[in-house]
Amino acid sequence: MGLKKNLTSVTFRLIKSLSAGRLQSTDLHTMGQHDFPELKNDRLLKAAKGEAVDKIPVWIMRQAGRYLPEFREFRSKHDFFKICQTPELACEITLQPIDRFPELDASIIFSDILVIPQALGMTVEMRPGVGPVLPEPLVSPEDLARLKFPVDVSKELSYVMEAITLTRHKLRGRVPLIGFSGAPWTLMGYMIEGGGSKTMSKSKKWLYEHPAESKKLLSILTSVVSDYLVGQAKAGAQLLQVFESNAEYLGPELFNEFALPCIRDISEKVKRELGDDKVPMTIFAKGAHYSLEELAQSGYEVVGIDWTVDPSLARLKVGSNVTLQGNLDPCALYADNEQLAQRTHQMVDKFGKQRYIANLGHGIYPDMDPAKVEVFLKAIHSH
């Protein structure tokens, strides 16, 4: 019943986009909610569920981005968040790496983790050469009153749901579509620091100085992130990845007290809400090598690891009930082709072919030669 209502409202918004001239009429014809094109490449989903695969599935974090000349060309004409907010622009960027690299086994919707602080009423700008800036960060717990909560994500972030539905159609079943969100602690960090930070000391200060208010903020974020992920799955995302990119600033104690409970709550809420329409979920907590055992027990089918973690040790820690994802050093793509292929093969040897999704250990760097991506992808598939 809830699902039906949600789908109807997504379709309604697509029709509104059409009448506003944002979509072509041909888009609407192919947009029946229950007739997505049949998936032709299900390696990613099979590996996530622990089923055998013919080849190791591979994709790349930040695969749609500045290392692609076609992205830079597109970006020179459009504002970053304008792309995120315009379904057909987000769709076009999502498809760029898929069109270029036939070896990719997954697409990830073009967006950003910082659309959540925006939905909560905060201003976020993407400044060239700087990265994201939140000009009015949360300074003290009184600032929590500034957040617009509760928030109806199906309204505030409807553009992401529309982009997902449109992209599922435009992919024509070539590969599955991944939806994503930032995890609460990582989002809290940006909201307090006002952007990136080398230490996260302002947001860590909150954890020590205002633990109850920190938990309140984290619980607001947990609720919004859960609704957001449910909405993405209903709109057509076939796997959901949660990015806890700032786990590296916490040690096991702070992580277990503040970040992990939210990560657990999110998988539980999302799975409960989706019921029979559940999709596999991935947790990527960058730098949380100290918590791999706990992460493997936190309700996610896939645990992503960064490049500092040895794959064999990670497997020992997580056991055999989860799929591992990762973890080539993004800088290994600067090596010559032969060395890159060799290092990629060594990595796969350590992970093994079962319950494994190949990726880099973090996002690809903007100055990377796209030809190196092809070497990496081919080395995975030829293994």
Ligand SMILES: Cc1c2[nH]c(c1CCC(=O)O)Cc1[nH]c(c(CCC(=O)O)c1C)Cc1[nH]c(c(CCC(=O)O)c1C)Cc1[nH]c(c(C)c1CCC(=O)O)C2
């Ligand atoms: C921490 C984080 C952010 N955003 C994201 C994370 C988690 C993953 C990670 O740890 O890298 C996630 C993200 N951001 C982007 C995607 C798109 C999908 C994809 O992976 O292809 C995804 C999955 C686009 C983007 N997000 C951003 C760009 C580049 C901005 C530009 O085009 O000017 C892209 C393509 C900007 C961004 N957005 C963010 C930062 C710190 C930056 C600046 C750093 C940088 O420039 O790479 C916040």
